[in-house]
Amino acid sequence: MKKSVKAAIAALLLLAATAVIAGCAAKDTETSSEKDDNNESSKAAVSEPEPLPQREYKDPSEYGKVIALTFDDGPSTTTSLVLDKLEEHGAVATFFLIGDNITDDKTDTVRRAVTLGCEIENHSKTHSDMTKLSEEEIKAEIDFTSEKITEITGREPRFFRPPYISTNDKMYTAIEPTFICGYGCNDYDSKVEVETRVEKTLAQAKDGAIILLHDSEGNIKTVQALDRLLTELEAQGYEFVTVGELFHAKGVEPQDYTMYSEVSAQQ
Ligand SMILES: [Zn+2]
Numbered sequence: 001m002k003k004s005v006k007a008a009i010a011a012l013l014l015l016a017a018t019a020v021i022a023g024c025a026a027k028d029t030e031t032s033s034e035k036d037d038n039n040e041s042s043k044a045a046v047s048e049p050e051p052l053p054q055r056e057y058k059d060p061s062e063y064g065k066v067i068a069l070t071f072d073d074g075p076s077t078t079t080s081l082v083l084d085k086l087e088e089h090g091a092v093a094t095f096f097l098i099g100d101n102i103t104d105d106k107t108d109t110v111r112r113a114v115t116l117g118c119e120i121e122n123h124s125k126t127h128s129d130m131t132k133l134s135e136e137e138i139k140a141e142i143d144f145t146s147e148k149i150t151e152i153t154g155r156e157p158r159f160f161r162p163p164y165i166s167t168n169d170k171m172y173t174a175i176e177p178t179f180i181c182g183y184g185c186n187d188y189d190s191k192v193e194v195e196t197r198v199e200k201t202l203a204q205a206k207d208g209a210i211i212l213l214h215d216s217e218g219n220i221k222t223v224q225a226l227d228r229l230l231t232e233l234e235a236q237g238y239e240f241v242t243v244g245e246l247f248h249a250k251g252v253e254p255q256d257y258t259m260y261s262e263v264s265a266q267q
Helices: 002-034 038-047 077-089 104-115 135-153 169-174 194-204 220-235 243-250
Strands: 066-074 094-097 119-122 178-180 209-214
Touching: 066 077, 066 243, 077 104, 077 220, 094 104, 094 135, 104 119, 104 135, 119 135, 119 243, 135 169, 194 209, 194 220
Parallel strands: 066 094, 066 209, 094 119
Antiparallel strands: none
């Protein structure tokens, strides 16, 4: 009896081993057929990157005066310059990406942002005024960008910044991530000088504030503003946090049907 049980187990193990070998063989065949097309195989490698370590938050009691810098409309070649400045200052920020801008050549930039402790959130797919879209179109805009970001970073966006800060009830119903606005300095306008960008942002800085900037293609004046901005805010005792971390630091649960420009513990 015992012998027959052993024999049965041995047979099962053999079957399992055969299945594993067969599985490997099938995979190898797939891989070698993909090698026929070099572009296809490199695309496959890009879509399955190593999972990235995500930002770790401290205990809420350990945060002092906090501020969340955010950048809209990337990723672009300017994003790398913004990341250089953040890295120099040991600062973090949150990037709200336009889905259509997340091309294969920008994947490394997005991954670098996460590696530096930044977080990546949703700014629609096409940057349309979404109040003019149907509920289905609104959902498609959000899903496209969230899926793309999740694929690259391994983390699903939790926050959404509406293009042109244009919102309606239909959007609040259709969109799951929390709506974020923030304090801006019109830095999407190339006529706004570096000095004005710095002064206006500093004037609006306060504990719990979300600062709205742009890393759109060629927005060098904001990159130039960052040196003084980061130095001044550091000197004023601010700690840079991501938007998700700001809610965590203030002990606030993000609410539906609300758009946040700041987060304070009293909310
Ligand atoms: Zn935008």
